[in-house]
Amino acid sequence: MNHPTGTYPASWYAATAHPAPERPPLQGEQQVDVGILGAGFTGLSTALELARAGYRVAVLDAERIGWGASGRNGGQVIFGWGCGESRLEGLLGEADARRMFDWSLEGVRLLRERIAEHAIDCDWRDGHAHVAIKPRHITELKSWQAQLAERYDYPLAWWDRERLRAELDSPRYIGALFDPGSGHLHPLNYALGLARAAEAAGVQIFERSPVIRLDRGAQPILHSRSGALRCRFVVLAGNALIEGIAPELHDKIMPVGTYVGATAPLGAETARRLIGNDMAVADINWALDYFRCSADHRLLFGGRASYSNLTPPNLRTVMRARMRRVFPTLADTDFEYLWGGVIDISRNRAPHWGRLTDTIYFAQGFSGHGVAASGLAGRILAEAIRGQNERLDVFARIRHRDFPGGRALRTPILVAAMAWFKLRDALW
Numbered sequence: 307m308n309h310p311t312g313t314y315p316a317s318w319y320a321a322t323a324h325p326a327p328e329r330p331p332l333q334g335e336q337q338v339d340v341g342i343l344g345a346g347f348t349g350l351s352t353a354l355e356l357a358r359a360g361y362r363v364a365v366l367d368a369e370r371i372g373w374g375a376s377g378r379n380g381g382q383v384i385f386g387w388g389c390g391e392s393r394l395e396g397l398l399g400e401a402d403a404r405r406m407f408d409w410s411l412e413g414v415r416l417l418r419e420r421i422a423e424h425a426i427d428c429d430w431r432d433g434h435a436h437v438a439i440k441p442r443h444i445t446e447l448k449s450w451q452a453q454l455a456e457r458y459d460y461p462l463a464w465w466d467r468e469r470l471r472a473e474l475d476s477p478r479y480i481g482a483l484f485d486p487g488s489g490h491l492h493p494l495n496y497a498l499g500l501a502r503a504a505e506a507a508g509v510q511i512f513e514r515s516p517v518i519r520l521d522r523g524a525q526p527i528l529h530s531r532s533g534a535l536r537c538r539f540v541v542l543a544g545n546a547l548i549e550g551i552a553p554e555l556h557d558k559i560m561p562v563g564t565y566v567g568a569t570a571p572l573g574a575e576t577a578r579r580l581i582g583n584d585m586a587v588a589d590i591n592w593a594l595d596y597f598r599c600s601a602d603h604r605l606l607f608g609g610r611a612s613y614s615n616l617t618p619p620n621l622r623t624v625m626r627a628r629m630r631r632v633f634p635t636l637a638d639t640d641f642e643y644l645w646g647g648v649i650d651i652s653r654n655r656a657p658h659w660g661r662l663t664d665t666i667y668f669a670q671g672f673s674g675h676g677v678a679a680s681g682l683a684g685r686i687l688a689e690a691i692r693g694q695n696e697r698l699d700v701f702a703r704i705r706h707r708d709f710p711g712g713r714a715l716r717t718p719i720l721v722a723a724m725a726w727f728k729l730r731d732a733l734w
């Protein structure tokens with residue numbers, strides 16, 4: 307899945323992206339208030355918030371706007387955090403876990419508001435279901451439902467097998483927790499719309515401008531190949547791709563490859579037969595399947611994790627088999643597009659947001675929950691740069707540890723750990 311620099315990887319998203327002018331690379335030196343590394347959801351959201359508050363902001367991306375996870379993901383806009391509420395209660399106590407939960411809902415709201423305010427054409431659809439494959443999943447989902455209703459004031463509907471089957475034409479699932487407030491979208495078009503909104507607020511975006519060095523200090527400098535940004539503040543929003551610039555960040559996340567396939571258009575009738583209410587769906591296995599239909603009635607089917615930089619050789623076969631397991635009626639259907647991207651998993655799966663120094667801020671570790679949360683990260687980083695630290699300080703209290711084994715060994719160790727989780731998925 308290699309591609310030349312400056313082009314998007316071939317995906318259904320890239321093929322259906324709204325036309326966007328290529329922004330020129332940074333040339334020469336510039337002085338700005340805030341220099342941002344990364345034009346994904348996190349970097350763009352931070353830029354938009356700060357420009358609206360009157361800051362002079364420039365964003366550098368090594369490739370293109372939304373080139374990373376933001377332009378390739380499953381498009382599922384979900385509340386909560388990758389680690390779940392119970393883990394956060396253990397890490398922060400009940401009161402702050404509750405605030406974090408409410409902020410995650412703010413992330414979903416913020417995304418919807420931005421779509422409306424900036425008229426971003428990105429195929430938003432309401433509705434998301436977490437689905438159960440086996441009795442253990444029913445127990446887990448029902449206990450989560452009770453926790454959300456009783457302690458988080460977020461009641462969700464339980465659907466038994468028959469109710470679910472009325473919306474989802476799959477024999478694989480035996481129940482679901484349905485959330486009408488979550489939903490799905492075309493992520494690359496959302497990123498491009500966010501970039502347009504940021505530029506309208508005064509942000510400069512430079513594409514094909516890889517940051518090759520960060521000078522830390524009172525006046526940090528982001529160096530690219532052909533220029534430099536002298537900044538009062540720097541925001542590192544390079545996510546899983548940031549290697550080399552801030553090793554202490556990279557050591558705290560594991561880049562995990564995951565893949566999405568898009569079938570050819572199935573026609574409106576078939577698409578509505580597969581997913582009647584057009585919701586997004588994800589199971590709750592460790593190595594999960596996640597899927598939805600696109601606005602042009604394809605099935606977008608995601609799953610399959612990998613821990614090396616290499617595309618798995620049997621990827622198409624495995625992805626087709628997984629799709630067939632969910633929708634046996636698509637046994638003969640192939641993918642017209644198949645692409646991958648990298649998720650930034652933190653060791654405890656909690657978000658890793660904070661400051662490296664008084665002038666350098668970061669947000670990473672979205673652990674598969676970044677579409678809504680990365681927009682919120684931008685808002686909270688911007689608040690902190692403006693001197694309102696209260697919310698970022700809650701995130702900064704979450705203790706994060708390096709992945710074991712250092713650079714060389716963390717992948718094999720993780721592969722072994724993941725094999726255990728997959729076995730658990732299969733057996734219980």
Ligand SMILES: Cc1cc2nc3c(=O)[nH]c(=O)nc-3n(C[C@H](O)[C@H](O)[C@H](O)COP(=O)(O)OP(=O)(O)OC[C@H]3O[C@@H](n4cnc5c(N)ncnc54)[C@H](O)[C@@H]3O)c2cc1C
Pocket residue numbers: 343344345346347348349366367368369370371372373374375376377378379380381382383384515516517518543544545546547548549551564565566596608646647648649650669670672673674675676677678680
């Ligand atoms: C296949 C896939 C499916 C996913 N599905 C979902 C989902 O359904 N729901 C959900 O909530 N989350 C999902 N995620 C996760 C979600 O997409 C991310 O959490 C989110 O997009 C992170 O946004 P970001 O801006 O922090 O990072 P990114 O979008 O990765 O942006 C980082 C940017 O930094 C740039 N960069 C890196 N290093 C440098 C450098 N040295 N110099 C200049 N630029 C640099 C990169 O080019 C990139 O554009 C998925 C991720 C993947 C890969």
